[in-house]
Amino acid sequence: MAEVEVDCLTGENHLLRVDILHDCGASLNPALDKGQIEGGFIQGMGWLTMEELVWDAQGRLRTHAPSTYKIPACSDVPEAFTVELWDEPNREDTIHRSKAVGEPPLMLANAVFFALRDAVAATATTPGPVPLNAPATPERLLAAIMAVSGAA
Numbered sequence: 001m002a003e004v005e006v007d008c009l010t011g012e013n014h015l016l017r018v019d020i021l022h023d024c025g026a027s028l029n030p031a032l033d034k035g036q037i038e039g040g041f042i043q044g045m046g047w048l049t050m051e052e053l054v055w056d057a058q059g060r061l062r063t064h065a066p067s068t069y070k071i072p073a074c075s076d077v078p079e080a081f082t083v084e085l086w087d088e089p090n091r092e093d094t095i096h097r098s099k100a101v102g103e104p105p106l107m108l109a110n111a112v113f114f115a116l117r118d119a120v121a122a123t124a125t126t127p128g129p130v131p132l133n134a135p136a137t138p139e140r141l142l143a144a145i146m147a148v149s150g151a152a
Helices: 030-049 104-121 138-149
Strands: 002-006 013-022 080-085
Touching: 002 104, 013 030, 013 104, 030 080, 030 104, 104 138
Parallel strands: 013 080
Antiparallel strands: 002 013
């Protein structure tokens, strides 16, 4: 679950709170698993809200490294960030009944994108679809706000 705040005049936004309950089966190392979940979530948040791909006129990708595009920083991590592990062993016969944790948390960051979309929808003058594509940059959020509120 994610809670966000969006400035309707600029499109700037802040991730206020995240609560995650993740199924690791019988965790082999809970501290390591929680760290993987936190890191994967923040990576996914960057992918869905910051990491914009830009190509030049010759079709070359210009945003190909962290030096050429924005990635999440420590200031982007919410102050309220709770990660809990689902306390039930894996039914499958895996090593000590554990489950993979590495990349699946990346997709948990969809909660941030959809919270931003819901915030934009709250500004709408009439119900309907929200024209917001990932990454939900401040510019794209502002354009979506203007489109749904009739200011465009």
